[in-house]
Amino acid sequence: MVINYLEVGIFALVAVAFVAITLAIGSLLRPKNPYANKLAPYECGEIPVGDGQVRFHIRYYIFALVFLVFDVEIIFLYPWAVVLEQLGLFGLVEMLIFLGLLVVGLVYAWRKKVLRWV
């Protein structure tokens, strides 16, 4: 079973190794002379004010919530796309009903202006 995904494993290993080796070579080659000014976070040349972790506006959260719902929708599109040819028109209509119901939700969010950025 897992042999089918050997490429994925090799890819993951290469990806991790690439980053690790690149960083290791960099840390071996570069001169190292840290001082307080150099270690300060870079904010376009300005002296950084306050903390890096600020509170973001709650309005971002609704985008994440709506994204979650449509993410769950997307997962159903995968098996549907695989068997659509066998299902024919029935499968198409089914998925259109499914998507249509969710579009109602999107339209509701749209009309309630939660997607508007003011």
Place this chain on the structure above:
Amino acid sequence: MSLDLISFIVLGIITLVSGYLVVASANLMHAALFLGLSFVGVAGIYLVLGAEFLAAAQILIYVGAITTLIVFGIMVSNLQDLKAGGRGVWARVVRNLASFRRGLVPLVAAAGFAILMLVIYRQSLWPAEAPPASGSNLATVGRLLFTEYVVPFEIASVILLAAVLGAVALSRRDDQPPAGSTGQAAPAAERKEGR
């Protein structure tokens, strides 16, 4: 040792270590990202077990959306008090393992659970057989989902719709009056005009 077993062990270690780091990290953002890594490990275990659709769902929904949601939740909340000192995670891991309350008690509880699971595993016959290595798992899921389980599938759509409506209703902006409370409608409309 078969390749399946090796990959299961590696993925299990990834899942467990990152799961531990979720609770051990002082920085909540690191904890959220380790949670994503542990979800990835679980998805890999699903792949080893031959449940490809489940693995895809795990990656897409848990790693993609739930972790995003948690990261956003951390970003919108006030974290000033939750930052610990500059000590590294692994130093705290060693210190925790040496302590009684945070090292010994959880270890004993985990060991008891492991023994319980081993006893259950040894005593019962598992009816489950290894899934046929067809590779067309997704097609089977799709065929069943869109023929035999059409109604649950469409009901899932309605549930998702309810989720969208609930999310919108919960995070509605101030200038929209809550449904059913007509008393607040007038000032809310005024506020909208004022913007």
